[in-house]
Amino acid sequence: MKRTILLAAMMATAAPVGAQAQACADADRVPITWSTIAGFYTDAMAKLVAGFEADHCVKVNVVNIDNSQLYNKQVIEMVGETGAYDVVTLETSEKAEFAENGFILPMTEYFADKKAQLDDVAPTLAALTVQYKGDVWGLPYYTYTAGYIYRADLLEDAGEKEAFKAKYGYDLAVPTTWKQHRDIAEFFTRKKGAMLKGAPLEKDFYGVGLMAGPFPEIQDEMSGVIWSQGADWLTDDGVVPVDAVEKAMNDYLALMQFAPPAALTVTYDGVMNQMKDGQIAQTYSFFLDQWPNAAQTETLVPGARMGVAEAPEKKAYIGGFLLAVSASSTHPKEAMDFVAYLGGHDAQMEFAKAGGTSTLMSVLSDPQFADPANRAKTGHFGTLLAIFDSMKGFRSNLFDTPFGAKIYNTMQIPLQSAAAGQITARQAAEQLAAQVEKICGGPCPIGK
Incomplete structure (x- = not known):
């Protein structure tokens, strides 16, 4: 990362x-x-x-x-x-x-x-x-460390708030759950010519930026979801929890339809370029060291005002x-x-x-x-x-195994393949489990 x-x-x-x-x-x-x-x-x-x-x-x-x-x-x-x-x-x-x-x-x-x-x-x-x-x-x-970077001007616009509540039944605000985040992503995904903040869009607009390119950052984005489920990339027994990874992968795939097509080629810098180009409304679980980059959106996109908050469920990489x-x-x-x-x-x-x-x-x-x-x-x-x-007291077994780096450097392969539609979420989880078992020669040792 x-x-x-x-x-x-x-x-x-x-x-x-x-x-x-x-x-x-x-x-x-x-x-x-x-x-x-x-x-x-x-x-x-x-x-x-x-x-x-x-x-x-x-x-x-x-x-x-x-x-x-x-x-x-x-x-x-x-x-x-x-x-x-x-x-x-x-x-x-x-x-x-x-x-x-x-x-x-x-x-x-x-x-x-x-x-x-x-x-x-x-x-x-x-x-x-x-x-x-x-x-x-x-x-x-x-x-x-990751959190949530978003277009505050969009989430606080009176017209957008009224339309959101009419569609979803609750107030538009900084999401506190991943479901709310998904709703916001869907809501702000619009085609060229549609209205945004009362003005017609000059290009397609997307509800979320994702780092789904062939880089390690895809697992960083997914970590917050895995951890908020009460799971981890490795169990205390040193194996990949296939069901939990499959669920997180399916949640990620559900967001892909609300991200720019370039999501499959970019990492963090690409997402920031999308934000500064006025293409996206929010990030997923995103690196907050990029805030100085994101803040430039306010000078590049007319009317834009940026916000930063904890990620939904208060869990992130x-x-x-x-x-x-x-x-x-x-x-x-x-x-x-x-x-x-x-x-x-x-x-x-x-x-x-x-x-x-x-x-x-x-x-x-x-x-x-x-x-x-x-x-x-x-x-x-x-x-x-x-x-x-x-996140006080948080630990991840991925960081506490001496095989963590080798695992981390191979995770992107099955995860990105699933994001690209080449394999299913279940296959990605199973392939990751098999790779990890091979790397560790069985269950991975965990030392804290």
Whole structure:
């Protein structure tokens, strides 16, 4: 699950977080290498690297790797114990594998006297990213937690509200159930020439944007539905619950008729392009780090006003990118210092000011980010806080099996095939179950 927002240019105005520069000759600097996702995450955080280097006699080499290749490249270097990377970037489903196989170093002792810093990480995120089998494995520096982004002007239009209530028998509002979400998707799907907010449409309009393309994000969208059913991608016995996956897949297929035809080719950036082009009314279970992107709709679509809320049933995909230290690093102390710095309050504050989605409670709750003047960048922070509270104590077995990354990277195949109409929802669920059993060699081990 990998997200980028085209905001790198904003970082040009962000000041480095470092304090007074140390007297340190370049020849004396300890080299460490950080492997991470090419794009916004790197472009933004690399600006903050200068602050770390100012405070430490260290030279950080940032290696930009295309997101589709990051996991495989990092695994190859970890297995070979090459020491090529000192700090690695892990998606939530990858943490257990890297920890279980000894690819990364526990940082429990390092943070023993830095409890306040650990406690600042949103507890729900910390449980999913930082912690595994009683140890601390790094810090998350970015969250892609999902929620609901929608056209508030549409949901609050008097004429649309009257028509909706006449058709469905209840008030048009931010949906609190997936059934309500489905009704809204159906209601706003209209052909060119039909009326929307009292004016004729110049092109077809759709009730929902979906990430049904051949990318991993399709399972992220479906996760909120699976979890709101009280199910998970893996049972506690380590097997795929076929009936639950089939139901979630059928719910997804029911929405496909209300999404643009391009749904079968796009991921998050495509959905945002549809929103900014005035094609869709709402998202499904969607990554809130895209809020600064979605907010641009207000300047691109006449009369548009954007809203953000928790996903229906208060369940959605949740997680973040973890910075962890390679077990083969030749400079583990400096690498740990770097992780603590980028995941720390000062760097996260600058990251947030640039449009990055922080993982720290102190940053997400800072009053300046609730100021309407900052709404275009940080208008989703309050919703994230609500999500973390609603999902407190949440766990997913997908994130707690050392096979989670391998499972995650294959899930899209049967799910997207069903979305494209090539197989049924039942076949998709059964194929996923068979793939998972093969990956794990039987029931998957679950370790928390």
